[in-house]
Amino acid sequence: MNIKSKIINETIKSIDLLNEDYLKKARQRLDSLTKPKHSLGMLEDISSRIVAIKETVIPTIEKKAVFVFASDHGITAEGISAYPPEVTAQMVYNFLDEGAAINAISMQTGTDVYVADIGVNHDFPDLKDLLSIKISRGTNNFLKNPAMTSVNAVKSLESGIKIAEKSALHGYDLIAGGEMGIGNTTSAAAVICLCLDLEASEIVGFGTGIDKETWILKVETVDKAIKKYGKKNMSALDVLSSVGGYEIGGIAGLMLGCAKSRIPVVADGFISTAAACIAIKLCPAVFDYLFFSHISSEKGHKLTLEKLNARPILDLDLRLGEGTGAVLAFPIIEAALSVYNNMNTFEKAGVSGEKQ
Amino acid sequence: MNIKSKIINETIKSIDLLNEDYLKKARQRLDSLTKPKHSLGMLEDISSRIVAIKETVIPTIEKKAVFVFASDHGITAEGISAYPPEVTAQMVYNFLDEGAAINAISMQTGTDVYVADIGVNHDFPDLKDLLSIKISRGTNNFLKNPAMTSVNAVKSLESGIKIAEKSALHGYDLIAGGEMGIGNTTSAAAVICLCLDLEASEIVGFGTGIDKETWILKVETVDKAIKKYGKKNMSALDVLSSVGGYEIGGIAGLMLGCAKSRIPVVADGFISTAAACIAIKLCPAVFDYLFFSHISSEKGHKLTLEKLNARPILDLDLRLGEGTGAVLAFPIIEAALSVYNNMNTFEKAGVSGEKQ
Numbered sequence: 001m002n003i004k005s006k007i008i009n010e011t012i013k014s015i016d017l018l019n020e021d022y023l024k025k026a027r028q029r030l031d032s033l034t035k036p037k038h039s040l041g042m043l044e045d046i047s048s049r050i051v052a053i054k055e056t057v058i059p060t061i062e063k064k065a066v067f068v069f070a071s072d073h074g075i076t077a078e079g080i081s082a083y084p085p086e087v088t089a090q091m092v093y094n095f096l097d098e099g100a101a102i103n104a105i106s107m108q109t110g111t112d113v114y115v116a117d118i119g120v121n122h123d124f125p126d127l128k129d130l131l132s133i134k135i136s137r138g139t140n141n142f143l144k145n146p147a148m149t150s151v152n153a154v155k156s157l158e159s160g161i162k163i164a165e166k167s168a169l170h171g172y173d174l175i176a177g178g179e180m181g182i183g184n185t186t187s188a189a190a191v192i193c194l195c196l197d198l199e200a201s202e203i204v205g206f207g208t209g210i211d212k213e214t215w216i217l218k219v220e221t222v223d224k225a226i227k228k229y230g231k232k233n234m235s236a237l238d239v240l241s242s243v244g245g246y247e248i249g250g251i252a253g254l255m256l257g258c259a260k261s262r263i264p265v266v267a268d269g270f271i272s273t274a275a276a277c278i279a280i281k282l283c284p285a286v287f288d289y290l291f292f293s294h295i296s297s298e299k300g301h302k303l304t305l306e307k308l309n310a311r312p313i314l315d316l317d318l319r320l321g322e323g324t325g326a327v328l329a330f331p332i333i334e335a336a337l338s339v340y341n342n343m344n345t346f347e348k349a350g351v352s353g354e355k356q
Numbered sequence: 357m358n359i360k361s362k363i364i365n366e367t368i369k370s371i372d373l374l375n376e377d378y379l380k381k382a383r384q385r386l387d388s389l390t391k392p393k394h395s396l397g398m399l400e401d402i403s404s405r406i407v408a409i410k411e412t413v414i415p416t417i418e419k420k421a422v423f424v425f426a427s428d429h430g431i432t433a434e435g436i437s438a439y440p441p442e443v444t445a446q447m448v449y450n451f452l453d454e455g456a457a458i459n460a461i462s463m464q465t466g467t468d469v470y471v472a473d474i475g476v477n478h479d480f481p482d483l484k485d486l487l488s489i490k491i492s493r494g495t496n497n498f499l500k501n502p503a504m505t506s507v508n509a510v511k512s513l514e515s516g517i518k519i520a521e522k523s524a525l526h527g528y529d530l531i532a533g534g535e536m537g538i539g540n541t542t543s544a545a546a547v548i549c550l551c552l553d554l555e556a557s558e559i560v561g562f563g564t565g566i567d568k569e570t571w572i573l574k575v576e577t578v579d580k581a582i583k584k585y586g587k588k589n590m591s592a593l594d595v596l597s598s599v600g601g602y603e604i605g606g607i608a609g610l611m612l613g614c615a616k617s618r619i620p621v622v623a624d625g626f627i628s629t630a631a632a633c634i635a636i637k638l639c640p641a642v643f644d645y646l647f648f649s650h651i652s653s654e655k656g657h658k659l660t661l662e663k664l665n666a667r668p669i670l671d672l673d674l675r676l677g678e679g680t681g682a683v684l685a686f687p688i689i690e691a692a693l694s695v696y697n698n699m700n701t702f703e704k705a706g707v708s709g710e711k712q
Binding site: 033034035036037039040041042043081082083084086087090091093094097098099100101103104105107108109208209297313314315316317318319320324328331332334335338339341342343344348349350351352353354355 | 389390391392393395396397398399437438439440442443446447449450453454455456457459460461463464465564565653669670671672673674675676680684687688690691694695697698699700704705706707708709710711
């Protein structure tokens with residue numbers, strides 16, 4: 001499917017695979033430091049990748065942000081969620097009041113929190129840290145009609161790209177996408193199934209805590225959606241408009257925009273990984289700029305990460321979303337860079353190397 | 357075996373199982389916060405446990421330290437290590453020069469680093485942040501004679517307890533034990549096998565990076581030690597003096613001392629877990645005060661953690677020691693407390709709960 005959007009097409013075109021020279025330089029530096037080779041495992045992978053993303057041999061992180069994209073979902077009419085839909089708007093106020101989990105974790109890790117109303121079924125007044133990018137007051141029930149028009153799917157991606165571009169101008173150099181949207185694990189499951197050709201029952205989970213009966217209904221709902229919209233060589237935009245959510249499009253756009261600006265971008269849990277599926281389907285090279293922060297306890301997340309060949313940083317049984325897992329991984333990423341930048345080399349420290 | 361040490365016996369006697377009332381209070385608070393119940397997984401377990409350890413409903417962490425216990429090992433004479441023994445002393449200088457991985461990670465996480473010379477085969481001058489608690493210039497080759505006398509095993513435990521007590525006086529309220537000692541994965545493997553009745557081949561790993569041939573020699577070495585010293589109902593002190601290291605005793609003492617002072621104490625990797633085996637064998641209740649920071653890529657670590665019923669916080673293929681994994685887990689622990697202390701309740705935020 002041809003995307004009628006200059007900004008999306010230009011963004012995709014600008015995202016290159018990482019430069020092998022920088023990866024090699026990073027490897028050399030890491031191997032010169034006072035530790036057995038590769039003994040810092042994933043920390044070494046993280047720092048190498050950031051060297052190559054930022055194309056600098058002194059990679060630093062100065063300013064961190066999480067963007068919580070909030071949106072409502074018409075699919076909640078099918079009774080697939082444990083919480084009523086009005087919780088989406090209530091939680092937006094809670095974020096802005098700094099009372100949610102994402103605020104507490106961001107406070108601890110020195111991360112700025114912004115909330116983007118990309119499709120909440122509520123009119124917010126102007127509020128500090130609230131980005132008003134509402135496309136509509138929520139998606140359609142995708143069992144009846146496509147979740148959104150393709151024009152709106154494009155808009156959601158563009159919104160995310162624009163946020164990444166502004167963030168780069170403001171000096172943010174580590175970014176996470178989070179989300180809030182009652183019903184969005186159902187939408188995300190459908191997105192993942194259509195992107196990766198998986199079965200509903202493999203991917204649908206218990207979301208915020210539904211019972212077994214509701215889970216069966218949720219599987220059926222996603223199954224129906226796959227049957228209704230699934231087709232060979234379905235484009236990312238088709239998937240997004242058929243069963244997606246505005247927040248999923250927004251996060252996918254954020255990922256693309258960050259990659260364009262050479263900013264490492266951290267995926268959160270299940271919804272965020274659905275967004276990554278869209279972003280990767282649009283532009284496979286974006287994968288190199290993505291860090292998968294954690295493996296959530298939402299049923300299908302593990303399999304999805306495996307299919308994407310993504311190794312998550314944390315595994316803490318989180319299933320909250322909001323960006324919590326992503327921001328929790330920030331200190332690990334920063335520690336990886338501190339190791340890279342601040343350790344002595346064998347030579348400088350006068351430490352003997354391995355026996356020959 | 358009766359331990360002839362007032363300080364050890366009093367410490368063990370003073371360590372109580374956690375108070376169930378505090379665990380219940382913590383659970384109630386966590387369930388009142390604006391998130392689905394249990395949706396923050398391990399973060400909720402961590403904060404509950406710290407509430408009960410500190411016996412306060414407003415648990416905070418103000419000051420963090422890692423103590424790197426350094427010691428040499430006579431067993432290196434058997435040729436079981438990839439690095440020459442003089443690296444132990446060289447690395448102590450590197451720690452004090454702030455050039456090692458533990459320094460870089462501690463810098464990033466706001467952790468004070470202290471180095472304890474508990475048995476390095478080198479005479480250090482007086483240096484800032486170096487605690488001189490040398491017992492001797494390294495252990496004996498335990499294939500020939502017990503690694504240390506039982507008097508020295510007691511001394512190593514006492515040293516760790518005393519460091520914990522001083523730390524409490526200085527206001528440290530989150531503590532990790534780290535280590536440096538060429539040869540100590542061999543000693544730790546033997547300690548673990550004797551404590552948990554495991555086979556050498558299940559537990560011995562590749563340490564700092566030995567080849568397959570050296571690994572076979574290392575397995576044989578530990579196997580011989582098990583045959584030489586192993587007996588029914590072997591006491592923790594017997595294990596420590598037969599095949600242990602001073603740093604292993606020091607860390608075990610640190611764990612006991614922290615528990616006595618109600619300070620959460622974080623185990624690092626393989627060596628630190630061997631120390632935990634000693635501490636738990638001396639006093640099973642200490643387990644409640646211990647956080648296992650990560651599962652290292654050292655072969656036997658996973659099985660050891662399983663046997664201890666310990667769930668590690670991170671899994672990043674680290675195999676460096678020094679306390680690196682423990683200090684890397686500090687921000688996760690702090691984020692868990694930030695969630696506990698700073699989130700809004702459903703009531704305060706006016707957010708709807710689950711549908712009935």
